[in-house]
Amino acid sequence: MSLVSEPVRIGILGDFNPEFRSHHATNASLQHAARKLKLEVESAWLPTPSLLEPGAAATLDSFDGLWASPGSPFKSFDGMLKGIEFARVHDRPFLGTCAGFQYALIECARNVLGVQDATTAEEDPNAKNIVIYPVACAVPNRDPKAPKLSGKINQIRLRPGSYLAAFYGKEVIEEEFFCNYELNPEFEWMAMEAGFPVVARGSKEECRAIESPAHLFFVATLFQPQLSSTEAKPHPLVTAFVQHVADFHRKRLDDSILA
Numbered sequence: 609m610s611l612v613s614e615p616v617r618i619g620i621l622g623d624f625n626p627e628f629r630s631h632h633a634t635n636a637s638l639q640h641a642a643r644k645l646k647l648e649v650e651s652a653w654l655p656t657p658s659l660l661e662p663g664a665a666a667t668l669d670s671f672d673g674l675w676a677s678p679g680s681p682f683k684s685f686d687g688m689l690k691g692i693e694f695a696r697v698h699d700r701p702f703l704g705t706c707a708g709f710q711y712a713l714i715e716c717a718r719n720v721l722g723v724q725d726a727t728t729a730e731e732d733p734n735a736k737n738i739v740i741y742p743v744a745c746a747v748p749n750r751d752p753k754a755p756k757l758s759g760k761i762n763q764i765r766l767r768p769g770s771y772l773a774a775f776y777g778k779e780v781i782e783e784e785f786f787c788n789y790e791l792n793p794e795f796e797w798m799a800m801e802a803g804f805p806v807v808a809r810g811s812k813e814e815c816r817a818i819e820s821p822a823h824l825f826f827v828a829t830l831f832q833p834q835l836s837s838t839e840a841k842p843h844p845l846v847t848a849f850v851q852h853v854a855d856f857h858r859k860r861l862d863d864s865i866l867a
Contacts, residue, residue: 615650616642616850616857619668621691621708622677624653630678630706630786630832637837638675641850644842649850653677656687668694672860673701673825673853676708678786678832681730689715696720696826701852703845704828706787710740712828713791713818716802723798730789741792745812747785755788757830763811764831770807771819772827775848781808783816783831790830791815804828825852 618638624631635651642649652671658664668674674695682688688707692715695702704712710728717726717739728740746756762782766773773779791799791814799806799818808817808829820826827845837843 615648616673616854617671618649618651618673618675618850618853619671619691620651620653620675620677621656621659621688622653622679623655623683625679628679630835633832633834633837634675634677634705637834637843637846638850640837640839640842641847643839644847645851645854647850647854649853651675654691656682656684656691659687659691660684664690665694668700669698671700672857673703673849675849676702676704676711676828678706678708680707680710680728680789682707682711685731689718693719696820696823699823701825701849701856702823702827703825703849705832705834706785706830707789709817709828709830710789710791712804713739713795713799716804717795717798720802721798726795726798728789737795739792739795739798740789743788743790744814755786757785757787757790760784760836761810761831764816765809766817767805767807770805771821771825771848772807772817772845775844777844783829783833784835785831786835787830824856825849 638649638651688711717723726737726739727735729738743756764781766779804818804820806815807819810816817829833843833845
């Protein structure tokens with residue numbers, strides 16, 4: 609196996625907002641994982657409108673991995689879907705968190721299952737197929753200004769034998785949320801039908817993560833692992849993502865040498 613002699617490149621799908629804690633945490637968590645793995649990681653934010661431009665595919669292809677960020681509503685709903693579609697179709701290591709999880713489900717519903725009007729209640733509250741709808745059960749004792757699902761939530765159960773459980777090394781976890789929308793349980797069948805089974809559930813059986821057993825790395829979580837990552841304790845999911853991105857980078861280098 610060749611050594612990584614140049615930086616691993618990760619594209620972050622989303623519209624960077626300096627006021628969002630989650631956006632700074634996304635950048636930082638990648639560097640926490642990089643230093644743990646003794647890698648050099650370069651990350652760049654890819655604004656959602658740019659993902660609809662003629663050269664978008666070439667831009668996306670220049671990255672070894674893609675992360676669909678929190679931050680909906682995005683400047684371009686369709687742009688975010690295009691970025692996720694690229695990762696899925698081209699088997700690029702992919703991580704989606706919070707809104708990235710929500711849009712991954714929409715992308716699968718539209719482009720894998722053909723449900724063209726699948727959408728979110730945030731985008732179109734009057735749509736027929738609202739796959740992502742408002743959080744049904746708000747967490748108790750939250751700040752009135754905080755989203756319905758916010759703060760650290762424990763007793764998230766991971767499916768035994770899933771990649772996600774292997775990354776954590778356990779089957780019950782605590783994670784931080786900051787969102788108002790989640791998967792409508794009436795459409796949970798779509799995730800399984802599209803090949804992205806549910807691998808994490810909340811205390812009331814709510815879907816909290818999906819993954820693909822057929823891709824190199826395709827994981828999407830409603831929670832935000834980046835919010836709990838630290839220099840001293842890089843998050844295991846982000847670290848697993850970066851490791852898979854580095855493996856893909858090495859394979860691309862090897863393939864280019866052999867070509």
